[in-house]
Amino acid sequence: MTAPRVTIKDVAARAGVSKGAVSLAFNHKPGLAEATRDRIFAAARELGWAPDTTARSLAGARVDVVGLAICRPAQMLGLEPFYMEFISGVEGVLTEHSCSLLLRLVRSAEEEAGLLESWWRGRHIGGAILVDFRADDPRVAVARRLGLPVVAVGHPSLTGGLTSVWTEDGDAVTEAVRYLAALGHRRVARVGGAAALGHTAMRGTAFAAAAQALELAGASQVTTDYSGEAGARATRSLLSAAADDRPTAIMYDNDIMAVAGLSVAAEMGLRVPEDVSLLAWDDSQLCRLTHPTLSAMSHDVHGFGADVARTLFGEVGSHPVATPVLTPRGSTAPPR
Numbered sequence: 001m002t003a004p005r006v007t008i009k010d011v012a013a014r015a016g017v018s019k020g021a022v023s024l025a026f027n028h029k030p031g032l033a034e035a036t037r038d039r040i041f042a043a044a045r046e047l048g049w050a051p052d053t054t055a056r057s058l059a060g061a062r063v064d065v066v067g068l069a070i071c072r073p074a075q076m077l078g079l080e081p082f083y084m085e086f087i088s089g090v091e092g093v094l095t096e097h098s099c100s101l102l103l104r105l106v107r108s109a110e111e112e113a114g115l116l117e118s119w120w121r122g123r124h125i126g127g128a129i130l131v132d133f134r135a136d137d138p139r140v141a142v143a144r145r146l147g148l149p150v151v152a153v154g155h156p157s158l159t160g161g162l163t164s165v166w167t168e169d170g171d172a173v174t175e176a177v178r179y180l181a182a183l184g185h186r187r188v189a190r191v192g193g194a195a196a197l198g199h200t201a202m203r204g205t206a207f208a209a210a211a212q213a214l215e216l217a218g219a220s221q222v223t224t225d226y227s228g229e230a231g232a233r234a235t236r237s238l239l240s241a242a243a244d245d246r247p248t249a250i251m252y253d254n255d256i257m258a259v260a261g262l263s264v265a266a267e268m269g270l271r272v273p274e275d276v277s278l279l280a281w282d283d284s285q286l287c288r289l290t291h292p293t294l295s296a297m298s299h300d301v302h303g304f305g306a307d308v309a310r311t312l313f314g315e316v317g318s319h320p321v322a323t324p325v326l327t328p329r330g331s332t333a334p335p336r
Helices: 008-017 019-026 034-047 080-097 109-121 138-146 169-182 198-213 226-239 255-267 301-312
Strands: 063-070 101-104 127-130 151-154 165-166 188-192 218-223 247-253 275-280 295-298 326-328
Touching: 008 019, 008 034, 008 255, 019 034, 019 198, 063 080, 063 109, 080 101, 080 198, 080 255, 080 301, 101 226, 109 127, 109 138, 127 138, 151 301, 165 301, 169 247, 169 275, 169 295, 169 326, 188 198, 188 226, 198 218, 218 226, 226 247, 226 255, 247 255, 255 275
Parallel strands: 063 101, 063 127, 127 151, 151 165, 188 218, 188 247, 247 275, 275 295
Antiparallel strands: 295 326
């Protein structure tokens, strides 16, 4: 027999308050004593009830600040073009709505979950943008329990029903592998990002599937932390293999690692693209300033950030954005 669905009325009864008080608590409105608010949240947790946040946005709401936490070291964030462009796109839309961005760097998703609750209870933010999702991400439950308006930047399979905006990374990876195979490469390597991130795993799965479908017996993958140092170490390890085992093409999960890989190839006396082809992700200005210029999977990161912010304000619902497309340049060619 199916258990009866828990409703806001049940929460109100458990907490000894009205339904209106529950609504005030979960919408973070004034008019309740903090002890009453805490009692309501406790009752909701005991009953396993959460408001429906799948379609919640800031449409029609008065809000001054939107929160964004990023799990990156401060020195790395300053060097990573992706987030600089993404934040620029977000800021452009927030300015239109007379809002500010509250940015915080955190060390883990668990720390961010606690930060979101602190921000919301302290009335520091009116909504949030969540990035870098992991499997069983703790922020999903927190956002639902608090009734916090959010947009999740991640594939719906990772974001637990929250309003989401995402790129089809698997399709882009497949296109990249097919391109390198069409050039004649049979030994293709991928230098991926942090293993714990959901999109890293999705890209890895797509890479393995495409390599298998194309019968690329020499395909291999390694994960890193997105930094130039880690990308350089991974490239050095890959290119140190015997000539018959060494990859003739390497694709990277961001542009910083690809630029580092270009330097390592030169350091080891290998020519790009004659001895090894390199392909980057994100296609920032970095890719167009190197010699040779880097082939890349290109997408409009600034526009992506703006799209996410518009979704937070209810202009659109959950949706994918344009899939990154291949932009061939001087760093890829048929193998010798």
